[in-house]
Amino acid sequence: MRDFLSKLARVPMLILLLFFIGGLSVSAQAGDLIHDEAGLLSAGEAQELEALAERYGAEQGVDFLFLTTDSTGGQSIEGYMGDFFDRRADSTGREDAVLLTIDIGGREVYLAGFGTAERTLDSERVDLVLDRIIPEMRSGDYAGAFEETIVTSSEYMEYRPGVNPESIFLKTWFHLAVALLLAGIVVGSMLYNAGGRVTTTPGTYVDRDHTRVRSHSDRFRNKTVTRRKIPKNKDGGGFGGGGGMTGGGRSFSGGGRSF
Amino acid sequence: MVIHYKCPNCGADMAFDSDSGHLSCPSCGHEENIETFPEQNIERKFDEGEAKEYHCENCGAIILTEAETTATHCSFCGAPVVLADRLTGDLAPAKVIPFTVSKDEAVAAFKKWTRGGRLTPRGFMSGDRIKKMTGMYVPFWLYDIEGEAHIQAIGTQVRTYQSGDTVYTETNFYDVFREIDLSYLKVPADASEKMDDVLMDKLEPYDYSELKDFRMPYLAGFLAEKYDFDDEQLFSRVESKIVPYIDAYISTTISGYSSVSYTNKQIDAQKKRVYYTLFPVWMVYYDFDNKEHTFAMNGQTGKVVGKPPISAGKVALWFTGIATSSFVAMKAIAFAVGGVLW
Numbered sequence: 001m002r003d004f005l006s007k008l009a010r011v012p013m014l015i016l017l018l019f020f021i022g023g024l025s026v027s028a029q030a031g032d033l034i035h036d037e038a039g040l041l042s043a044g045e046a047q048e049l050e051a052l053a054e055r056y057g058a059e060q061g062v063d064f065l066f067l068t069t070d071s072t073g074g075q076s077i078e079g080y081m082g083d084f085f086d087r088r089a090d091s092t093g094r095e096d097a098v099l100l101t102i103d104i105g106g107r108e109v110y111l112a113g114f115g116t117a118e119r120t121l122d123s124e125r126v127d128l129v130l131d132r133i134i135p136e137m138r139s140g141d142y143a144g145a146f147e148e149t150i151v152t153s154s155e156y157m158e159y160r161p162g163v164n165p166e167s168i169f170l171k172t173w174f175h176l177a178v179a180l181l182l183a184g185i186v187v188g189s190m191l192y193n194a195g196g197r198v199t200t201t202p203g204t205y206v207d208r209d210h211t212r213v214r215s216h217s218d219r220f221r222n223k224t225v226t227r228r229k230i231p232k233n234k235d236g237g238g239f240g241g242g243g244g245m246t247g248g249g250r251s252f253s254g255g256g257r258s259f
Numbered sequence: 260m261v262i263h264y265k266c267p268n269c270g271a272d273m274a275f276d277s278d279s280g281h282l283s284c285p286s287c288g289h290e291e292n293i294e295t296f297p298e299q300n301i302e303r304k305f306d307e308g309e310a311k312e313y314h315c316e317n318c319g320a321i322i323l324t325e326a327e328t329t330a331t332h333c334s335f336c337g338a339p340v341v342l343a344d345r346l347t348g349d350l351a352p353a354k355v356i357p358f359t360v361s362k363d364e365a366v367a368a369f370k371k372w373t374r375g376g377r378l379t380p381r382g383f384m385s386g387d388r389i390k391k392m393t394g395m396y397v398p399f400w401l402y403d404i405e406g407e408a409h410i411q412a413i414g415t416q417v418r419t420y421q422s423g424d425t426v427y428t429e430t431n432f433y434d435v436f437r438e439i440d441l442s443y444l445k446v447p448a449d450a451s452e453k454m455d456d457v458l459m460d461k462l463e464p465y466d467y468s469e470l471k472d473f474r475m476p477y478l479a480g481f482l483a484e485k486y487d488f489d490d491e492q493l494f495s496r497v498e499s500k501i502v503p504y505i506d507a508y509i510s511t512t513i514s515g516y517s518s519v520s521y522t523n524k525q526i527d528a529q530k531k532r533v534y535y536t537l538f539p540v541w542m543v544y545y546d547f548d549n550k551e552h553t554f555a556m557n558g559q560t561g562k563v564v565g566k567p568p569i570s571a572g573k574v575a576l577w578f579t580g581i582a583t584s585s586f587v588a589m590k591a592i593a594f595a596v597g598g599v600l601w
Binding site for chain 2: 158159160163165167169170172175176178179180182183184186187190191194195196198199200202204205206207209210211212214215216218219220221222223224225226227228229230
């Protein structure tokens, strides 16, 4: 609750901050978040996504970056995106970022979290985001995939680090269902017992001196064994889970898939 | 035959007092032990040849009773009378549990019970509209039951383990045999047609340590009935009552398995002894909302059963209250763990 209040108190400060540096940083960053080298987006899409990334990025205090390429030039996609981020961070000094990289040549996608996002968007959460965007990647809706990445990552980053944001125990519908079920059971049993409860038990009338097992046997008969293979990674092929380190020595959380 | 118990002190009609367990005189307060009550003070009157009509010895009025009644009050002068010929021979009860809850205690216990009703309407909770309280000895058959059970079952033990990237589920099957001796003592079933079986079952259990050999004076001052069903007719009802008990016992004898499926379950139960017994019950007739509600109270333990009126508003209130508070509690926990409210 205290977190919530302090967050609330931060809102006016944030707005003020945006007023001061907002214009400045926007002009400095214009076109800086989307690096569509493979030309997967139309000009209109790029503009819209840039605006969306800025808005959500300001909220979360990270840069949402989008990088596409035709070819990684023989490098792995991790290495390629690592080099890109090193270059960018060295020149802008901005270390906190969520980076979605698409190698349309190798049909691979990699999502990474740098700086604070390494914690707030850890590899487990990256995996969850990838689950969501893979259908869009396959259908070729790359703008949709990036939009989904921004929105979903922002949502996940609100949660305390380490918590699974898709956990059923955090879902409102689950809380509602349990609350209604509990109330139903409690009130139902109150209604059922309003006319007096049966308080006799199997032990009430039993004659313990003469109720006994006269003879018993438990004989082993046969046994069956079933085997089940533990399924390997998800379909589409995941790799690079758990993140790593860039050539420039920046650690990141992340994961990738082919599509 | 009509019986009056006359006070050796003043000659008034004595009645059973549930506090002392003695016969007590309402006019002079004299008490007499039931076992040692002087024979000359028992006033008997034989009415030759008639079964339905009895005359009160006090005032001569006709005592109007139903055919099952064995103890009542004279409707004219109010004197407690016991109709002895309906309590002798085949109709003689073997045992009785005397009333230990007096009328005043019964009223107090009933009022307390209505106050505890969380779903009952407000007006009902005051408990002040008792129309009539009747102390009644209800006829029960108590069965001593003996039997055996032969059980065949298949039990399974399941073990899972992992080796490499394969999960193995190993299920062991066992043939299970049990031969069980069963014995149940004094399982009751109410023998009165008037009484609701479900209601009477809920009044149980009675404390059998106060089970006494039957004597007529216990009935003085109360209503009493004779049985409508004999022990043969009621045995099937008692059987259906103990079968769940037997099943529960059987399952306790088979343990250590993850699942048990019975292939053969043979239960054979016979009655070994029966006791015709009178149990004390306070019947409470209560007026609420122009309707009469009937409740029964165990005359020994004070346990109340019966269907109280239900307030829909209170049900809704409890439901929303519990639902809302548990929802808020879960949200609070989710917030504390996840850091996000929605």
